[in-house]
Amino acid sequence: MNEATSASPAPPSPFAVSDWFDPLEEAVRGQVRWFIEQLLEEELEAALGRGRYQRGVSSNGRRHGHRPRQLVTTFGPLSLSVPRARLADEAGEQEWKSAVLPAYKRLSRRAEALIAGTYLAGVNTRRVRRALQTLFAGHIGKDIVSRAWQRTRSAWEAWQRRDLAGDDIVRLILDGTVVRVRLDRKATAISLLIAMGIRRDGQKVVLAIKNMGGESEAAWRAVLDDLLARGVAKPELVIVDGGKGLEAALASLWDDVAIQRCTVHKERNVLAHAPKHLHDEIKAEFNDMMHASTAEDVLSKRKAFLAKWKLRCRAVADSLEEAGERLFTFLRYPPEQWRSVRTTNAIERLHEEFKRRIKTQCLLPCAETAAMLFWALLASGQITMRRVDGWPTLDRSPTDLDLAA
Numbered sequence: 001m002n003e004a005t006s007a008s009p010a011p012p013s014p015f016a017v018s019d020w021f022d023p024l025e026e027a028v029r030g031q032v033r034w035f036i037e038q039l040l041e042e043e044l045e046a047a048l049g050r051g052r053y054q055r056g057v058s059s060n061g062r063r064h065g066h067r068p069r070q071l072v073t074t075f076g077p078l079s080l081s082v083p084r085a086r087l088a089d090e091a092g093e094q095e096w097k098s099a100v101l102p103a104y105k106r107l108s109r110r111a112e113a114l115i116a117g118t119y120l121a122g123v124n125t126r127r128v129r130r131a132l133q134t135l136f137a138g139h140i141g142k143d144i145v146s147r148a149w150q151r152t153r154s155a156w157e158a159w160q161r162r163d164l165a166g167d168d169i170v171r172l173i174l175d176g177t178v179v180r181v182r183l184d185r186k187a188t189a190i191s192l193l194i195a196m197g198i199r200r201d202g203q204k205v206v207l208a209i210k211n212m213g214g215e216s217e218a219a220w221r222a223v224l225d226d227l228l229a230r231g232v233a234k235p236e237l238v239i240v241d242g243g244k245g246l247e248a249a250l251a252s253l254w255d256d257v258a259i260q261r262c263t264v265h266k267e268r269n270v271l272a273h274a275p276k277h278l279h280d281e282i283k284a285e286f287n288d289m290m291h292a293s294t295a296e297d298v299l300s301k302r303k304a305f306l307a308k309w310k311l312r313c314r315a316v317a318d319s320l321e322e323a324g325e326r327l328f329t330f331l332r333y334p335p336e337q338w339r340s341v342r343t344t345n346a347i348e349r350l351h352e353e354f355k356r357r358i359k360t361q362c363l364l365p366c367a368e369t370a371a372m373l374f375w376a377l378l379a380s381g382q383i384t385m386r387r388v389d390g391w392p393t394l395d396r397s398p399t400d401l402d403l404a405a
Contacts, residue, residue: 033078039100044083047096061087061096156372165231167205169197170394173239174246175344176215177351179370191215192370193223194347197232202391204346206378207232211371220249241265241344242323258398260329262344263290273315282316290342295331299403325403332398336390353383
């Protein structure tokens with residue numbers, strides 16, 4: 001890490017072009033600022049031999065206010081309030097100099113990754129504290145990581161309650177992922193249900209991350225009810241993975257909302273109904289159909305696919321027909337949008353990145369930790385998101401679709 005006055009330019013903030021990220025960025029920036037200032041206060045207390053407000057205790061020196069200091073972090077410039085003190089020694093009084101701050105500057109990326117690691121600490125902060133103590137040569141007090149955890153928990157709870165009415169969400173992408181956690185000392189698989197919104201300006205926004213145990217209708221209805229309570233209006237389109245619980249929850253809430261079934265999930269489902277020796281052939285034809293350049297070509301290839309596989313492997317054709325028009329809803333929108341509308345890949349990529357980050361953890365400490373960590377990867381800028389493909393055309397009205405035509 002360099003001082004702001006250094007010749008090295010500040011690294012670009014991952015939130016610079018995404019207004020929706022500002023509250024998250026500020027939360028993490030505040031966490032890093034608080035963490036560094038706590039380090040400095042504890043280091044100075046150790047040097048003086050007494051706490052800031054202790055009276056009647058001998059001291060090795062005296063405080064004399066604070067000075068501003070600006071550091072460049074991975075979250076952008078950070079303004080700190082650095083304590084000042086004069087320490088007494090045989091030569092008289094000397095200005096106190098922090099050993100922590102130069103260490104933090106050298107180790108900023110590792111330190112900030114560990115601060116984000118407090119999200120992983122769950123009910124046990126000892127692992128994070130030991131790692132930080134190693135980085136800072138013993139300057140970490142025994143309570144600082146525990147206090148950081150409490151601040152993080154408060155920020156997470158506030159994020160879950162935040163108002164969404166001003167986000168102008170026009171589309172939802174809904175999907176779940178399974179993670180392994182420790183419950184009652186046993187390894188247990190739970191489902192994290194993720195709700196992502198698409199704003200009218202095309203920016204993707206994670207709206208909710210819920211540990212619901214499974215993907216039942218009741219679980220998804222609870223997620224949707226939470227979104228409504230926080231100000232999300234009925235979307236123009238919902239992109240789903242095809243799970244029966246989710247579709248039932250949507251039908252109970254918005255029986256006429258436009259739905260796109262994820263083509264990637266359907267491809268897997270189609271292949272599951274065929275012998276393995278046919279997979280390459282089916283996969284090639286399925287993708288040729290879904291990635292045709294015009295709506296007419298897509299529908300023509302669909303007819304050919306069904307005619308062929310009704311004769312060769314009826315279960316394959318039946319699986320494709322099961323999804324009905326919802327598998328081809330993307331054709332109602334401008335071709336520039338097809339890539340972003342066809343699949344739940346926007347969330348799937350988050351799932352993959354999340355699992356990559358936790359693959360060294362055989363089990364997460366608890367169910368709450370899984371949801372908090374997913375949020376933390378977003379909040380800390382370790383996972384970033386761009387606008388959807390074709391976003392300038394989002395205001396265009398969808399056209400009609402008739403598979404029988």
